[in-house]
Amino acid sequence: MSATSELETRGLLRWMWRQLTSMRIALILLLTLGLAAIPGSIFPQRSQNPMKVQEFFTNNPQLAVWMDRVKLFDVYSSPWFSAVYLLLFISLIGCVLPRTLQHLKALRSKPPLTPKFLDRMEFYTPVADSKAKSLDIAEAWLKKRKFRVRRDADSISAEKGYLRETGNLLFHLSLILILVAVGVGALYGSKGEAILNVGERFINTPTSYDNLSFGKFQSEGSLVPFSLAIADFQAKYDPATNAPTDYLLKVNLANPVGSKEVTKTIKVNSPLTLGSTKIYLQANGYSPIVTVRDRNGKLIFQGAVPFLPQDGNLTSSGAIKIPDMTPQVGFVSTFLPTADRTASRGAFSSYPEVLDPRLLFSAWKGNLGLDSGVPQSVYRINTSKMVRIGLKALELGQSYDFGTGTITFDGWKSWVNLQIVDDPGKMYALLGALLAILGLISSLFTRQRRIWVKQGDGIELAGLAKNALPGVKQEIEELAKELKG
Amino acid sequence: MSSRTYAYLSNYAVYSAMAVFTVAFIAYSMEMAFSVKNVEGQKKTDFDFARTENSGRLGSLMTLLAFLLLTGGVAFRALSAHRVPWGNMYEFSITGAWALSGGFLFGIIKYRLRWLGVPVTFVSLLTLGTAVTVLYRPSAPLVPALKSTWLAIHVSAAIISGGVFLLANAVAGTYLILDTIESKGPRPAWAAKIPSLEALDQLSYRLVAFVFPLWTFAVIAGAIWAESAWGRYWGWDPKETWAFITWVAYAAYLHARVTIGWRGRRAAWLCLFAGSTFLFNYVYVNIWGTGRHTYSGL
Numbered sequence: 001m002s003a004t005s006e007l008e009t010r011g012l013l014r015w016m017w018r019q020l021t022s023m024r025i026a027l028i029l030l031l032t033l034g035l036a037a038i039p040g041s042i043f044p045q046r047s048q049n050p051m052k053v054q055e056f057f058t059n060n061p062q063l064a065v066w067m068d069r070v071k072l073f074d075v076y077s078s079p080w081f082s083a084v085y086l087l088l089f090i091s092l093i094g095c096v097l098p099r100t101l102q103h104l105k106a107l108r109s110k111p112p113l114t115p116k117f118l119d120r121m122e123f124y125t126p127v128a129d130s131k132a133k134s135l136d137i138a139e140a141w142l143k144k145r146k147f148r149v150r151r152d153a154d155s156i157s158a159e160k161g162y163l164r165e166t167g168n169l170l171f172h173l174s175l176i177l178i179l180v181a182v183g184v185g186a187l188y189g190s191k192g193e194a195i196l197n198v199g200e201r202f203i204n205t206p207t208s209y210d211n212l213s214f215g216k217f218q219s220e221g222s223l224v225p226f227s228l229a230i231a232d233f234q235a236k237y238d239p240a241t242n243a244p245t246d247y248l249l250k251v252n253l254a255n256p257v258g259s260k261e262v263t264k265t266i267k268v269n270s271p272l273t274l275g276s277t278k279i280y281l282q283a284n285g286y287s288p289i290v291t292v293r294d295r296n297g298k299l300i301f302q303g304a305v306p307f308l309p310q311d312g313n314l315t316s317s318g319a320i321k322i323p324d325m326t327p328q329v330g331f332v333s334t335f336l337p338t339a340d341r342t343a344s345r346g347a348f349s350s351y352p353e354v355l356d357p358r359l360l361f362s363a364w365k366g367n368l369g370l371d372s373g374v375p376q377s378v379y380r381i382n383t384s385k386m387v388r389i390g391l392k393a394l395e396l397g398q399s400y401d402f403g404t405g406t407i408t409f410d411g412w413k414s415w416v417n418l419q420i421v422d423d424p425g426k427m428y429a430l431l432g433a434l435l436a437i438l439g440l441i442s443s444l445f446t447r448q449r450r451i452w453v454k455q456g457d458g459i460e461l462a463g464l465a466k467n468a469l470p471g472v473k474q475e476i477e478e479l480a481k482e483l484k485g
Numbered sequence: 486m487s488s489r490t491y492a493y494l495s496n497y498a499v500y501s502a503m504a505v506f507t508v509a510f511i512a513y514s515m516e517m518a519f520s521v522k523n524v525e526g527q528k529k530t531d532f533d534f535a536r537t538e539n540s541g542r543l544g545s546l547m548t549l550l551a552f553l554l555l556t557g558g559v560a561f562r563a564l565s566a567h568r569v570p571w572g573n574m575y576e577f578s579i580t581g582a583w584a585l586s587g588g589f590l591f592g593i594i595k596y597r598l599r600w601l602g603v604p605v606t607f608v609s610l611l612t613l614g615t616a617v618t619v620l621y622r623p624s625a626p627l628v629p630a631l632k633s634t635w636l637a638i639h640v641s642a643a644i645i646s647g648g649v650f651l652l653a654n655a656v657a658g659t660y661l662i663l664d665t666i667e668s669k670g671p672r673p674a675w676a677a678k679i680p681s682l683e684a685l686d687q688l689s690y691r692l693v694a695f696v697f698p699l700w701t702f703a704v705i706a707g708a709i710w711a712e713s714a715w716g717r718y719w720g721w722d723p724k725e726t727w728a729f730i731t732w733v734a735y736a737a738y739l740h741a742r743v744t745i746g747w748r749g750r751r752a753a754w755l756c757l758f759a760g761s762t763f764l765f766n767y768v769y770v771n772i773w774g775t776g777r778h779t780y781s782g783l
């Protein structure tokens with residue numbers, strides 16, 4: 001590279017840096033960030049609702065492929081969204097660091113010199129026939145009011161309200177802290193879910209989860225080694241509206257596995273905390289308990305099968321799969337906690353608590369397709385290779401003979417969906433947020449102002465209010481009165 | 486008293502407040518209309534505030550009465566449901582109208598904002614009218630996810646911020662209208678009592694600068710609540726996204742004002758834009774939104 005072009009490159013880089021850290025660009029980037037966030041609130045997002053994204057693909061296949069290419073279903077992790085906020089934060093750092101250094105210097109030095117001509121400044125007030133030693137009186141007056149004072153031979157330059165700039169810097173620096181904390185959480189955290197019946201035990205290893213996602217730098221070994229047994233779950237409902245009023249989950253926790261168990265309570269708004277890991281009660285539902293025997297009475301399956309709630313009254317649907325019979329058998333089922341029936345709706349649940357349970361199902365035989373390699377939902381049965389052999393509604397304790405065996409509806413259990421989240425950045429984000437507010441308040445509510453006093457033929461006063469908050473005028477009037485002979 | 490009695494009392498209070506707001510609206514309108522008088526024999530209009538002073542005072546008195554009634558409406562609602570009165574859109578709306586009229590009363594005392602009486606009483610009536618007709622829900626307990634102290638903190642901070650944002654928008658809107666009129670000629674008589682353009686410009690900035698920290702706090706309190714209820718403090722749910730957009734828009738407004746020195750029309754437009762993102766969040770996301778915040782009961 002020749003010397004001139006190197007100079008040019010450097011000049012260009014410097015120019016770009018100056019542009020990036022200019023207020024105009026900061027403003028544009030801020031507005032752009034706001035605009036860039038909008039599409040994510042309009043189109044379904046994979047991180048929140050993958051099913052909705054699926055649906056969008058089914059309904060508008062061509063459009064969806066095109067939209068997916070520009071990351072409209074992953075807006076907040078897309079390169080263009082990231083680019084905007086990264087540029088904004090580079091600009092922020094480039095802007096705030098020099099200002100911090102400057103401010104630290106200003107804190108240790110005296111206010112700047114008094115301007116030559118005060119009559120050009122705001123709040124200019126000449127004081128006719130002032131007292132003798134006016135400058136001394138003014139200095140004492142200003143010092144009493146905690147002004148930082150620079151006393152020269154024939155003038156005083158005083159300033160107050162440095163807290164404004166301190167707060168402003170604190171605010172901007174805290175924003176950086178929040179961004180870093182969010183990044184730490186994403187890179188070093190993990191988040192997973194598990195569905196557990198009452199009575200079951202969960203051991204915190206990756207295989208116990210129904211789904212689990214790790215941050216880039218988080219490893220499996222860093223999961224907190226606890227185990228937890230679901231001791232009891234209670235849901236309360238309002239009889240007038242059927243709406244839930246309270247959920248209460250009791251667990252027996254051993255941390256680490258094998259240590260003495262302690263009983264803990266988890267509620268919707270109060271998770272169980274283990275260091276930076278938190279365990280949340282996320283959802284709940286019913287698992288009907290069934291027993292399946294073959295024609296000879298031999299036990300084939302017995303257990304509680306989690307069903308998915310479909311409505312506010314916990315009508316729940318699920319699948320009971322019996323692969324260990326030949327031919328294989330499956331029951332496409334609905335569980336009604338409180339069964340009711342009308343001519344128009346058929347059977348439905350009229351209350352979310354279990355008062356009069358029914359297990360409705362259609363029985364199928366053939367190939368469940370479990371070994372086809374395609375992952376299957378545990379709540380559904382692919383009946384394409386099966387034939388229907390019956391339809392039945394069972395009350396508690398009743399059995400049904402499906403030809404090659406019997407199924408008995410023995411009872412029910414509640415299940416809970418636990419969400420287990422490890423976010424080591426969370427506390428820093430909170431700290432950043434609190435500091436940001438503190439900074440903002442001191443910045444927006446501190447009046448920063450300068451007051452000058454000049455001794456010439458007479459005394460002259462003037463001032464400068466930095467963020468248009470009122471009050472300087474009164475102060476200068478007061479000081480003028482003080483100095484009047 | 487029983488929950489039912491409180492629920493009825495709350496409804497009566499809200500309906501009475503609407504009636505009183507209507508009187509206030511009429512009084513304020515008369516104050517504006519009748520201060521204009523035609524001078525005999527001359528073509529020009531003049532105005533005379535002395536003769537409408539009482540009408541304006543009546544408007545403010547009625548606004549105060551309506552505010553007190555609304556206070557009762559919100560408080561009785563809370564007593565009837567045994568919880569904070571912010572569980573659905575109906576309750577958000579009556580509390581929003583309460584905050585708006587409260588902020589306005591404060592403005593009358595502190596900043597002589599009485600000239601804003603017509604739009605403020607009108608918006609209050611509109612909000613309450615929508616609340617009692619479209620959004621009404623019987624008083625009921627909260628679903629478990631809403632049972633949190635942080636909810637009370639988050640929602641009250643958000644509602645107060647919203648009320649002040651609305652007020653700032655009204656001021657910025659007035660600025661733009663008057664600026665357009667004044668660029669063509671002198672101010673018409675009905676606007677004579679409204680402060681100068683400069684004062685309006687300052688006022689909208691002061692309102693925003695005053696509540697921006699509160700709005701920041703509301704967003705943070707929401708994040709703390711989301712963390713305890715859903716296991717993440719931020720998830721780009723539509724409601725969260727729009728709260729963020731509002732926050733960024735007002736941050737941009739403050740930057741434009743404080744650091745680049747925008748004033749007047751440009752600043753007023755930016756203020757209106759930021760305020761409309763708040764309204765959009767309130768209307769669009771509550772009613773058509775699909776996120777996890779849809780507790781609106783619609």
Ligand code: HEM
Pocket residue numbers: 020021022023026030088091092093095096168172175440443444467733735736739740743744
């Ligand atoms: C994440 C992005 C940013 C946000 C949310 C933000 C927010 C704010 C807010 C709300 C204020 C007003 C508070 C006050 O007056 O003290 C402010 C002031 C200020 N910001 Fe930012 N800002 C951001 C980025 C930047 C950047 C990139 C720069 C520099 C290029 C910058 C420079 C300033 C300056 C100099 C002030 C103070 C003006 C004054 O009070 O004299 N900010 N900022």
